[in-house]
Amino acid sequence: MTTVDQNAVLFERAQKTIPGGVNSPVRAFRQVGGVPRFVSKAKGPYFWDANNKRYIDLIMSWGPMIVGHANPEVVEAVQKAAETSFSYGAPTAGEIELAERICALMPSVEQVRMVSSGTEATMSALRLARGYTNRDLIIKFEGCYHGHADSLLVKAGSGLLTFADSTQNAPSSGGVPQDLVKHTLVLPYNDVAAIEEVFQKQGDQIAAVIIEPIAGNMNLIQPSKEFLSTIRSLTQKHGSVLIYDEVMTGFRVALGGAQSLQGVIPDLTCLGKVMGGGMPIAAFGGKKEIMSKLAPLGNVYQAGTLSGNPVAVAAGLKTLEIISREGFYECLGGQTQKLMTGLKQAADKSKIPFAVDNVGGMFGFYFTDQVPTSYEAVTKSNIEAFKKFFHLMLDEGVYLAPSAYEAGFTSIAHDDAVLAAIVAAAEKSFPKL
Numbered sequence: 001m002t003t004v005d006q007n008a009v010l011f012e013r014a015q016k017t018i019p020g021g022v023n024s025p026v027r028a029f030r031q032v033g034g035v036p037r038f039v040s041k042a043k044g045p046y047f048w049d050a051n052n053k054r055y056i057d058l059i060m061s062w063g064p065m066i067v068g069h070a071n072p073e074v075v076e077a078v079q080k081a082a083e084t085s086f087s088y089g090a091p092t093a094g095e096i097e098l099a100e101r102i103c104a105l106m107p108s109v110e111q112v113r114m115v116s117s118g119t120e121a122t123m124s125a126l127r128l129a130r131g132y133t134n135r136d137l138i139i140k141f142e143g144c145y146h147g148h149a150d151s152l153l154v155k156a157g158s159g160l161l162t163f164a165d166s167t168q169n170a171p172s173s174g175g176v177p178q179d180l181v182k183h184t185l186v187l188p189y190n191d192v193a194a195i196e197e198v199f200q201k202q203g204d205q206i207a208a209v210i211i212e213p214i215a216g217n218m219n220l221i222q223p224s225k226e227f228l229s230t231i232r233s234l235t236q237k238h239g240s241v242l243i244y245d246e247v248m249t250g251f252r253v254a255l256g257g258a259q260s261l262q263g264v265i266p267d268l269t270c271l272g273k274v275m276g277g278g279m280p281i282a283a284f285g286g287k288k289e290i291m292s293k294l295a296p297l298g299n300v301y302q303a304g305t306l307s308g309n310p311v312a313v314a315a316g317l318k319t320l321e322i323i324s325r326e327g328f329y330e331c332l333g334g335q336t337q338k339l340m341t342g343l344k345q346a347a348d349k350s351k352i353p354f355a356v357d358n359v360g361g362m363f364g365f366y367f368t369d370q371v372p373t374s375y376e377a378v379t380k381s382n383i384e385a386f387k388k389f390f391h392l393m394l395d396e397g398v399y400l401a402p403s404a405y406e407a408g409f410t411s412i413a414h415d416d417a418v419l420a421a422i423v424a425a426a427e428k429s430f431p432k433l
């Protein structure tokens, strides 16, 4: 008896009313090919597709689900909040509690403004930096993705790295005027000399440097200490705002984000993903002196009908409570490290060139001999091998990010039995490459 693939049925139907059948491009499986899996439900480290096939989830909604899918404590908090309406458009005590919690956890954040997505957080932080400095130029780094605001779609990572044909300083997307991206300077990640040169020439015109302090949108790439300290000292010297985009790394690589691991104090920090535990909420915050330029205090306008949404705040507060418990990050980081060691050993057995890296609950694996340190290096890894591996693992019930240019994510629900199942799947898959 042949069974109908319900994912294919849904994909065909979706494409009639949703462009490409998806509401965010990487979900479409364009790099790896094949039919996207349509999720029907999820629990802990697993989700089920439209055929009721179970997968071990290694993207966890691209980061947010750090306490596992449908965590009972978070579900209860959300249900309780929902009973008193979903939105008011007026302030609540919960927002203050969330702001206080974020300020206590993030070393550099004195004040915080809540928004509904990471894109809004970075877009607003940039506007604020420009308003604060009265300058236009911004610096971003190749392969870093900061959401889809116009001026940030230049040599951007994530879906854009997967799809776009980026040429130097051309927009990575249609619909972005050249006039807008001319204010965006793009430099290679981890290139100390390049940033020194730009600041020497144009330091007094640079409003902000925005960076993923551990890059996760060109696979996982870590910065060198020298790179970070050079950026911090040059921005300080020239009066530019240093924006840490911790939408991905915040509460994911450590309780205090990448900045707590690196000992760098940025001027502004963008947050999202984990801070809402899977609900649409994000934030940007930092020095009071800069944040006070925001409306209604200052002249930099920023607003949102659903900002600080009470149901999302409830999910965020409970998630932050759970991840603040003793031993959470030791466990999460330990499990992720164990997973990477297992994958590497499996690849070695089959003599496949393969490298791994992880920080906290975020990981990268690369079909190449060495862990890459730049966008250019990542694009030279064996993408064909990745694509094959992706599908072999999918057949074995392990859902990896459907692109070689994305980091992976674990959760506290990825216990030893789950890790063993992933490694067993890899041991079957590598010899078939």
Ligand SMILES: Cc1ncc(COP(=O)(O)O)c(C=O)c1O
Pocket (backbone or CB within 6 Å): 062, 117, 118, 119, 120, 122, 145, 146, 147, 148, 158, 212, 216, 217, 245, 246, 247, 248, 272, 273, 282
């Ligand atoms: C580092 C970083 N910044 C910003 C964003 C944009 O966030 P959102 O997709 O919530 O708009 C992302 C999304 O993946 C991200 O990884």
